[in-house]
Amino acid sequence: DTGVSQNPRHKITKRGQNVTFRCDPISEHNRLYWYRQTLGQGPEFLTYFQNEAQLEKSRLLSDRFSAERPKGSFSTLEIQRTEQGDSAMYLCASSSVWDRGFSSSYEQYFGPGTRLTVT
Amino acid sequence: ELKVEQNPLFLSMQEGKNYTIYCNYSTTSDRLYWYRQDPGKSLESLFVLLSNGAVKQEGRLMASLDTKARLSTLHITAAVHDLSATYFCAVVSPPAGNNRKLIWGLGTSLAVNP
Numbered sequence: 001d002t003g004v005s006q007n008p009r010h011k012i013t014k015r016g017q018n019v020t021f022r023c024d025p026i027s028e029h030n031r032l033y034w035y036r037q038t039l040g041q042g043p044e045f046l047t048y049f050q051n052e053a054q055l056e057k058s059r060l061l062s063d064r065f066s067a068e069r070p071k072g073s074f075s076t077l078e079i080q081r082t083e084q085g086d087s088a089m090y091l092c093a094s095s096s097v098w099d100r101g102f103s104s105s106y107e108q109y110f111g112p113g114t115r116l117t118v119t
Numbered sequence: 120e121l122k123v124e125q126n127p128l129f130l131s132m133q134e135g136k137n138y139t140i141y142c143n144y145s146t147t148s149d150r151l152y153w154y155r156q157d158p159g160k161s162l163e164s165l166f167v168l169l170s171n172g173a174v175k176q177e178g179r180l181m182a183s184l185d186t187k188a189r190l191s192t193l194h195i196t197a198a199v200h201d202l203s204a205t206y207f208c209a210v211v212s213p214p215a216g217n218n219r220k221l222i223w224g225l226g227t228s229l230a231v232n233p
Contacts (some may be wrong), residue, residue, distance in 0.1 A: 041226075056220070106152075109164065
């Protein structure tokens, strides 16, 4: 399977604990995105990388959240001191972004998500 | 700042009927995407619309783009239960160096009833 994979698929943790999620993008994709989605809402942008560089982080993102993509391949998203409000589906997507004059592509391919429940 | 609005947000329709979902966006963009999400699942790309007047069709779904009106439509023909899902549109943000990205609508939750 050459799609985007995420691990774990489900995580239940107690408030105050730290959690880490992993995302493996499609291998030739240079961009990797993290989103959070709660029930009935659209994807909320968290951060994204181009290769290993973190290009943008949402202003809404607490400093308890950190993401890395050390070698420009897989990425990890860590949430420290989890709170009940962190309960959500965390989605990872990847894309192969190229921009040559009038040609560009920003289509994102999503992984299955990690559902986090903080009790 | 680019904003993307979808309407309706909720749609309940009968099998066999036709309906249209609308996606408006606030500033110029040249790329628009439609995604589908089944309950508890991730997002699946449906259509990529790359130019003014673009029309794409897949089965009972047809998407179109009018960049001058900043409007995309997703038309459903003769709906069937399998189309029940949430549909999102996403628009590429205006050129800003290297930081173009997708801006998402809130989604339209579609329920097709027998």
